[in-house]
Amino acid sequence: MTTTPDVPGAAPGLSVGMVGYAFMGAAHSQAWRSAPRFFDLPLQPRMTALAGRDAAGVAAAARRLGWDSTETSWEALVARDDIDLVDVCTPGDTHAEIAIAALEAGKHVLCEKPLANTVEEAEAMAAAAETAAARGVHAMVGFTYRRVPAIALARKLVADGRLGTIHHVRAQYLQDWIVDPEAPLSWRLDKAKAGSGALGDIGAHIVDLTQFITGDTVARVSGRLRTFVDERPLPAEHAGLSGTAGTGRGPVTVDDAATFLADFRGGALGVFEATRFANGRKNAIRIEINGSRGSLAFDFEDMNLLHFFDGTEDPESAGFRRILVTEPQHPYVGAWWPPGHLLGYEHGFTHQVVDLVGDLASGTAPSPSFADGLQVQRVLAAVERSSDTHSWQEIPA
Numbered sequence: 001m002t003t004t005p006d007v008p009g010a011a012p013g014l015s016v017g018m019v020g021y022a023f024m025g026a027a028h029s030q031a032w033r034s035a036p037r038f039f040d041l042p043l044q045p046r047m048t049a050l051a052g053r054d055a056a057g058v059a060a061a062a063r064r065l066g067w068d069s070t071e072t073s074w075e076a077l078v079a080r081d082d083i084d085l086v087d088v089c090t091p092g093d094t095h096a097e098i099a100i101a102a103l104e105a106g107k108h109v110l111c112e113k114p115l116a117n118t119v120e121e122a123e124a125m126a127a128a129a130e131t132a133a134a135r136g137v138h139a140m141v142g143f144t145y146r147r148v149p150a151i152a153l154a155r156k157l158v159a160d161g162r163l164g165t166i167h168h169v170r171a172q173y174l175q176d177w178i179v180d181p182e183a184p185l186s187w188r189l190d191k192a193k194a195g196s197g198a199l200g201d202i203g204a205h206i207v208d209l210t211q212f213i214t215g216d217t218v219a220r221v222s223g224r225l226r227t228f229v230d231e232r233p234l235p236a237e238h239a240g241l242s243g244t245a246g247t248g249r250g251p252v253t254v255d256d257a258a259t260f261l262a263d264f265r266g267g268a269l270g271v272f273e274a275t276r277f278a279n280g281r282k283n284a285i286r287i288e289i290n291g292s293r294g295s296l297a298f299d300f301e302d303m304n305l306l307h308f309f310d311g312t313e314d315p316e317s318a319g320f321r322r323i324l325v326t327e328p329q330h331p332y333v334g335a336w337w338p339p340g341h342l343l344g345y346e347h348g349f350t351h352q353v354v355d356l357v358g359d360l361a362s363g364t365a366p367s368p369s370f371a372d373g374l375q376v377q378r379v380l381a382a383v384e385r386s387s388d389t390h391s392w393q394e395i396p397a
């Protein structure tokens with residue numbers, strides 16, 4: 001479903017409605033704005049409507065972020081005939097309801113990660129996406145970091161055989177925004193809203209990224225979850241990651257940190273760590289992959305670099321090479337700045353829009369699909385079960 005162009009010969013329009021306007025809503029808004037300005041898109045996104053419950057809040061956000069109109073319920077947004085795609089940027093407890101309703105109403109869906117709060121919700125979403133796809137209506141889950149150029153290059157190097165057989169997958173997602181025990185109780189620390197803590201919020205990314213880079217999937221896991229601070233001040237107001245404390249205290253109902261070992265189906269050994277207590281680490285996504293022919297290493301805190309070791313080179317001069325991923329030959333980079341002029345966090349969101357719009361225009365199923373989101377959800381659930389039962393847990397193929 002796309003809109004006829006205003007001007008003959010112009011790209012047809014893609015009318016977007018977004019639900020939620022906090023941190024992720026702002027990141028997605030800038031992506032919808034910048035994608036058509038830097039990339040030649042086959043469909044022209046229009047930022048038609050923004051939905052949020054608070055009339056004044058959503059109106060102010062729409063003005064600030066560049067949306068043409070507002071709705072005070074997601075239901076009203078999904079019911080609108082002039083919306084082709086619904087972008088879901090709400091906490092996880094509403095993903096399933098909104099995404100399924102939008103797909104059933106014939107709207108394409110982009111849904112933030114993790115796909116849902118439970119495997120059951122994710123299964124229902126994947127089933128709805130499969131039914132919708134048969135009608136040409138598509139869904140994508142927002143594992144944005146896949147679109148960091150260095151990550152896309154890492155996947156290409158593995159696919160080209162430059163690492164050989166993969167033996168080790170080492171992945172960490174390290175943040176520290178709640179290491180202070182007085183940091184307020186954000187919705188991200190509430191199981192009813194977020195499903196899980198560090199595990200689902202950031203562990204989901206490294207599960208997706210390592211599977212994306214290696215082209216392999218996790219078969220079984222053995223994990224531990226830990227909550228270091230189990231009660232915190234209630235927030236004065238909802239203000240993303242850095243809200244201020246109000247009066248009263250409430251329980252933390254999710255994990256602060258998750259660690260797990262994993263067997264990949266192809267035989268690689270995986271070691272994963274996701275924590276919000278890595279003091280001094282702000283958004284460090286560290287991935288190292290070792291294969292029979294070479295290795296690669298990445299850290300999001302230095303996201304324009306990919307480190308590559310080619311084990312087939314003469315040992316006298318072989319060594320980890322630091323690839324500055326800013327050449328026009330590198331994935332996505334040619335649309336931006338001259339070599340050496342670096343990209344940042346927000347560009348991944350722009351690239352996500354570019355890929356999604358390209359797939360919708362060509363009728364290709366976008367990736368990562370809701371089925372991919374469900375598979376990650378199954379890995380997360382297996383880590384939780386493993387931590388509860390102190391046993392290895394299998395993930396269905």
Ligand code: SOE
Nearest residue numbers: 023113175201202205241283
């Ligand atoms: C908070 O931990 C968060 O915003 C995640 O929810 C995002 O997915 C990640 O990009 C940055 O950190």
